[in-house]
Amino acid sequence: MxxxxxxxxxxxxxxxxxxxxxxxxxxxRRAPTARSVLQARLATLLAAxxxxxxxxxxxxxxxxxxxxxxxxxxxxxxxxxxxxxxAGKAAQVVLVGSILVILGRVLVARPxxxxxxxxxxxxxxxxxxxxxxxxxLVH
Numbered sequence: 001m002x003x004x005x006x007x008x009x010x011x012x013x014x015x016x017x018x019x020x021x022x023x024x025x026x027x028x029r030r031a032p033t034a035r036s037v038l039q040a041r042l043a044t045l046l047a048a049x050x051x052x053x054x055x056x057x058x059x060x061x062x063x064x065x066x067x068x069x070x071x072x073x074x075x076x077x078x079x080x081x082x083x084x085x086x087a088g089k090a091a092q093v094v095l096v097g098s099i100l101v102i103l104g105r106v107l108v109a110r111p112x113x114x115x116x117x118x119x120x121x122x123x124x125x126x127x128x129x130x131x132x133x134x135x136x137l138v139h
Contacts, residue, residue, distance in 0.1 A: 038104035041121040042097050048128030053089050055135035057082065067138045096124045 032040075059067055060077070068074040076084055103117035 034104060038100065041100050041104075041117070045096060045100070045121060045124050045128070046093055048125040048132070049089055049093050050128075052128040052131035052135070053086065055132045056085070059135040059138050063138055069134060092124075096120065 056068070056073075065074050065077050068077070073085065076088070099120055100117060103113055103120065
C-alpha cells in the first residue's frame, strides 16, 4: 500500500492499489461466439468467391473464354464482358451472405438451424474453391 498526503489538510491517507488483471490461462479456451462464427463464415465465403473470380480472369487471359467449362458463364462473358460476371459474383456473395446472416441470428436458439447455416456456408465455399481449382488446372 502507498501512503499519500491529503491536499492541504495535513492528514495522511492510504490508497489501495488496483488489482491487476490476470491473463487467462492458456489451458482454458472460450468457445467461439455466434458472432465470431458468422464473421468467419462470411470471410471464408468472400475469400473463396474472390479466388474463383481471380483465377477465372487469369485463365481467360491465358487460354481464352473457350477454356471455361460453364456455358452460362462463357456466354455471359461473350455477350457482356467481365463487368457482368463481377456483378454476378458480387450478387452471389451478397445473397449467400444474407442467408448466412439471417440464419446466424437464430444460431444460438436452434441447433437444427446451425446445421443448415453450416451446410449453406460449406456449399458456397466449396463451389468457389472447386471453380477456382478448375480454373487453375486448365492446360
